[in-house]
Amino acid sequence: MDKLVHGTAADGTVRIMAAISTDIVKEAVRRHETSPTVSAALGRVLTGTLLLGSSLKDFDRLTVKIESDGAVKGIVAEVNAEGSVRGYVKNPHAELPPNDDGKFDVKGIIGEGMFYVIRESGYEIGLHREPYVGSVPIISGEIAEDFAYYLAKSEQIPSAVLLGVLLQNQEPFVTASGGVMIQMMPGANEHIITIIEDTIRRAPHITSVINNGATPKELVKLALGEIDFEILEEKEIEFACNCSFERAVSLIGALGRQEVEAMLEEDKGAKMTCGFCNELYTLDENDLRKML
Numbered sequence: 001m002d003k004l005v006h007g008t009a010a011d012g013t014v015r016i017m018a019a020i021s022t023d024i025v026k027e028a029v030r031r032h033e034t035s036p037t038v039s040a041a042l043g044r045v046l047t048g049t050l051l052l053g054s055s056l057k058d059f060d061r062l063t064v065k066i067e068s069d070g071a072v073k074g075i076v077a078e079v080n081a082e083g084s085v086r087g088y089v090k091n092p093h094a095e096l097p098p099n100d101d102g103k104f105d106v107k108g109i110i111g112e113g114m115f116y117v118i119r120e121s122g123y124e125i126g127l128h129r130e131p132y133v134g135s136v137p138i139i140s141g142e143i144a145e146d147f148a149y150y151l152a153k154s155e156q157i158p159s160a161v162l163l164g165v166l167l168q169n170q171e172p173f174v175t176a177s178g179g180v181m182i183q184m185m186p187g188a189n190e191h192i193i194t195i196i197e198d199t200i201r202r203a204p205h206i207t208s209v210i211n212n213g214a215t216p217k218e219l220v221k222l223a224l225g226e227i228d229f230e231i232l233e234e235k236e237i238e239f240a241c242n243c244s245f246e247r248a249v250s251l252i253g254a255l256g257r258q259e260v261e262a263m264l265e266e267d268k269g270a271k272m273t274c275g276f277c278n279e280l281y282t283l284d285e286n287d288l289r290k291m292l
């Protein structure tokens with residue numbers, strides 16, 4: 001199962017988080033049947049969202065939303081304190097030829113637009129408070145740089161973010177996925193920052209390291225080099241959605257008696273697909289009759 005760690009280094013002035021998200025991205029790609037370039041983009045957003053939400057408290061929820069004018073149109077990912085993440089893209093089949101470096105043109109399918117982070121607390125127990133919403137323009141479109149820019153501009157936390165998805169052209173398509181986020185808190189030593197920047201610049205590409213079986217802790221080491229660090233928590237993470245047959249029934253019921261009668265008359269049933277996870281719920285005549 002995929003894992004996420006978070007911890008600290010340099011006397012608490014540096015916060016670190018790392019995740020292996022291969023199974024999560026596999027599941028997202030399987031559910032949404034995304035094109036290769038969209039798979040890379042969605043995988044990076046899911047992983048970045050997990051890293052940004054690594055220290056959420058119970059009942060907290062964090063959502064990252066990209067709204068853009070590129071072919072993918074938009075990407076949404078949402079994570080909770082238990083490490084369940086779900087997400088979708090507006091146009092799963094968007095595709096472009098590889099870029100000049102022969103890589104997936106994630107920047108190309110994203111285009112220009114806005115990057116939003118929404119933090120909500122207490123939503124699951126009805127203690128719904130006003131969500132905190134931060135936003136920045138998309139400055140790169142390669143996703144990792146956009147997370148770093150958001151952290152620097154909106155939360156005043158200079159950060160280094162590495163995100164990677166490795167794909168092959170046959171099932172299970174996704175062979176490796178993961179990421180590292182290093183956040184410099186107030187008081188972080190300039191010297192330490194330089195060492196980290198230097199280490200990251202010289203590090204091998206994270207997907208090749210993950211493909212060779214690296215753990216999240218080893219990803220941290222890849223970014224921090226000789227700097228000591230302490231892992232405060234390790235947790236399992238997965239692609240999971242809170243939709244259910246019961247929820248589908250109650251949503252259809254909420255359309256009202258007339259609408260349900262029309263469904264019975266015309267279709268002898270109803271179908272509903274969850275936007276977040278693409279799960280299809282099929283209600284038969286009996287299910288609809290019970291609502292009347």
Ligand SMILES: [Zn+2]
Pocket residue numbers: 241242243274275276277278279
């Ligand atoms: Zn769902």
